[in-house]
Amino acid sequence: xxxxxxxxxxxxxxxxxxxxxxxxxxxxxxxxxxxxxxxxxxxxxxxxxxxxxxxxxxxxxxxxxxxxxxxxxxxxxxxxxxxxxxxxxxxxxxxxxxxxxxxxxxxxxxxxxxxxxxxxxxxxxxxxxxxxxxxxxxxxxxxxxxxxxxxxxxxxxxxxxxxxxxxxxxxxxxxxxxxxxxxxxxxxxxxxxxxxxxxxxxxxxxxxxxxxxxxxxxxxxxxxxxxxxxxxxxxxxxxxxxxxxxxxxxxxxxxxxxxxxxxxxxxxxxxxxxxxxxxxxxxxxxxxxxxxxxxxxxxxxxxxxxxxxxxxxxxxxxxxxxxxxxxxxxxxxxxxxxxxxxxxxxxxxxxxxxxxxxxxxxxxxxxxxxxxxxxxxxx
Numbered sequence: 001x002x003x004x005x006x007x008x009x010x011x012x013x014x015x016x017x018x019x020x021x022x023x024x025x026x027x028x029x030x031x032x033x034x035x036x037x038x039x040x041x042x043x044x045x046x047x048x049x050x051x052x053x054x055x056x057x058x059x060x061x062x063x064x065x066x067x068x069x070x071x072x073x074x075x076x077x078x079x080x081x082x083x084x085x086x087x088x089x090x091x092x093x094x095x096x097x098x099x100x101x102x103x104x105x106x107x108x109x110x111x112x113x114x115x116x117x118x119x120x121x122x123x124x125x126x127x128x129x130x131x132x133x134x135x136x137x138x139x140x141x142x143x144x145x146x147x148x149x150x151x152x153x154x155x156x157x158x159x160x161x162x163x164x165x166x167x168x169x170x171x172x173x174x175x176x177x178x179x180x181x182x183x184x185x186x187x188x189x190x191x192x193x194x195x196x197x198x199x200x201x202x203x204x205x206x207x208x209x210x211x212x213x214x215x216x217x218x219x220x221x222x223x224x225x226x227x228x229x230x231x232x233x234x235x236x237x238x239x240x241x242x243x244x245x246x247x248x249x250x251x252x253x254x255x256x257x258x259x260x261x262x263x264x265x266x267x268x269x270x271x272x273x274x275x276x277x278x279x280x281x282x283x284x285x286x287x288x289x290x291x292x293x294x295x296x297x298x299x300x301x302x303x304x305x306x307x308x309x310x311x312x313x314x315x316x317x318x319x320x321x322x323x324x325x326x327x328x329x330x331x332x333x334x335x336x337x338x339x340x341x342x343x344x345x346x347x348x349x350x351x352x353x354x355x356x357x358x359x360x361x362x363x364x365x366x367x368x369x370x371x372x373x374x375x376x377x378x379x
Contacts, residue, residue: 029078035116068112082126090132155309157317162302169299170194193292195262196276202255204319211283213275220256231256251336
């Protein structure tokens with residue numbers, strides 16, 4: 001009986017070994033490095049062949065995960081054995097991180113940490129629990145997150161007057177650049193950033209999606225709307241480019257003329273090249289983009305304190321806010337943005353106050369057989 005039980009135990013051990021289970025405790029640094037090695041395989045490349053349609057994460061997202069886990073390692077101790085971890089260890093982590101980070105940031109870090117812990121539990125079998133308990137004080141953040149997000153988005157969204165001032169600044173910043181774009185790299189970069197911003201404000205694309213946009217995925221056509229000619233852009237956000245890696249979406253938007261103008265300046269020959277790139281082959285470095293962005297923002301004639309809140313993502317916020325105020329439904333907006341209607345409503349619902357205000361004061365009277373709007377009843 002002992003021999004049979006020994007054989008049975010031996011078979012189980014072999015199975016566990018093949019599944020990658022470790023029988024001797026390892027430190028948390030080694031465990032997290034194994035997790036990062038696994039995540040690194042999910043990082044998508046720049047070319048179509050590298051991306052494929054299997055999904056994955058961007059290099060930027062992987063870097064963020066690395067940063068989150070590095071904070072955790074610095075707190076918990078790199079040599080701490082995984083088997084020594086307790087499911088309540090995040091209580092102390094949150095208290096320590098609050099000295100340097102806000103709760104929303106800490107909550108994102110906790111999500112990355114627990115994703116790693118779940119992988120360590122499933123693959124390495126080194127812990128008795130799958131994820132850390134989320135501290136009650138941090139759970140409270142979810143109750144206030146919506147209102148905090150709405151306030152942040154209000155601050156980060158261009159007003160119409162600010163956008164006009166920014167457009168004027170872009171025009172000034174790129175004055176005479178077209179004539180020198182063929183020979184002057186800086187002039188061409190300035191124009192690239194200008195047309196990137198103009199198209200982003202009309203398309204609502206995420207910066208990553210727009211920088212990864214290929215010429216084969218965008219086309220333009222002239223259409224008539226309310227008797228006025230308009231250049232429409234037809235855009236395909238490819239697999240591996242969108243935030244949801246397994247999905248491809250197609251939408252139409254205004255601003256096709258900016259694509260056409262940039263095409264005349266860029267003179268890219270490769271149809272599979274990047275649209276918003278100096279040479280069509282390499283994406284523009286973020287540091288270069290921000291240098292031109294900050295220069296244009298500095299030139300814009302509006303409140304200096306407001307400028308502190310305006311960021312490149314403000315272009316997407318501005319596009320969405322204008323669509324909401326124009327009366328488009330959240331579902332219509334969400335389909336073009338590549339997100340859910342619930343997310344759009346949650347994030348931009350505060351803009352409905354303008355529509356509610358118009359409903360509250362709407363009225364009219366007949367003057368010479370014409371309906372004339374009134375501000376309030378009884379006028």
